[in-house]
Amino acid sequence: EDKVVQSPLSLVVHEGDTVTLNCSYEVTNFRSLLWYKQEKKAPTFLFMLTSSGIEKKSGRLSSILDKKELSSILNITATQTGDSAIYLCAVEVRGEKLVFGKGTKLTVNP
Amino acid sequence: DAGITQSPRYKITETGRQVTLMCHQTWSHSYMFWYRQDLGHGLRLIYYSAAADITDKGEVPDGYVVSRSKTENFPLTLESATRSQTSVYFCAATAANSPLHFGNGTRLTVT
Numbered sequence: 175e176d177k178v179v180q181s182p183l184s185l186v187v188h189e190g191d192t193v194t195l196n197c198s199y200e201v202t203n204f205r206s207l208l209w210y211k212q213e214k215k216a217p218t219f220l221f222m223l224t225s226s227g228i229e230k231k232s233g234r235l236s237s238i239l240d241k242k243e244l245s246s247i248l249n250i251t252a253t254q255t256g257d258s259a260i261y262l263c264a265v266e267v268r269g270e271k272l273v274f275g276k277g278t279k280l281t282v283n284p
Numbered sequence: 285d286a287g288i289t290q291s292p293r294y295k296i297t298e299t300g301r302q303v304t305l306m307c308h309q310t311w312s313h314s315y316m317f318w319y320r321q322d323l324g325h326g327l328r329l330i331y332y333s334a335a336a337d338i339t340d341k342g343e344v345p346d347g348y349v350v351s352r353s354k355t356e357n358f359p360l361t362l363e364s365a366t367r368s369q370t371s372v373y374f375c376a377a378t379a380a381n382s383p384l385h386f387g388n389g390t391r392l393t394v395t
Binding site for chain 2: 208215216217218219222262264269270271272273274275276277
């Protein structure tokens, strides 16, 4: 059975802190790993990772995939209250299907 | 660019009733999906479709029916709603090698 595990499940930090969210997976037929941010509505796409060791960056967010360790991390530097959300990790398996982890709920306090 | 439109946004129904959730995409993406999101379970795949007239079960298909007669529409029907089907339902679509994009969801309550 394909499985994606995220840690921690929740995290509370202060504005300005740096956070690291973890995602590990056990799947057959890995194709890519994706990160999404979910606020009140639909998940919105952040990153898609296919190659090991290549960092993807967007502003204060960055992510990297380690295929040897079957894991990925999402870093957020200089956090802001607007970063408060649930961060979802998903692995694409065959047929364009995504298997999701349960998410990490990040709360950034002012 | 509307992307994916789900309707209704909110629905309350009674146990045993049939209810259909609608999903329409303005793109022509081949792949469409239905997920449900519940506290403690995250997003779970109900059904997906690789093209018009091609559908397949996901992780939690029991109690649901889908159809895809046109590429842009992918309705989800609960044939006889149960309380355990109270959830937030997301429709999503993607083209090959592209990230999945979601609709805004339908919050369904079964009383």
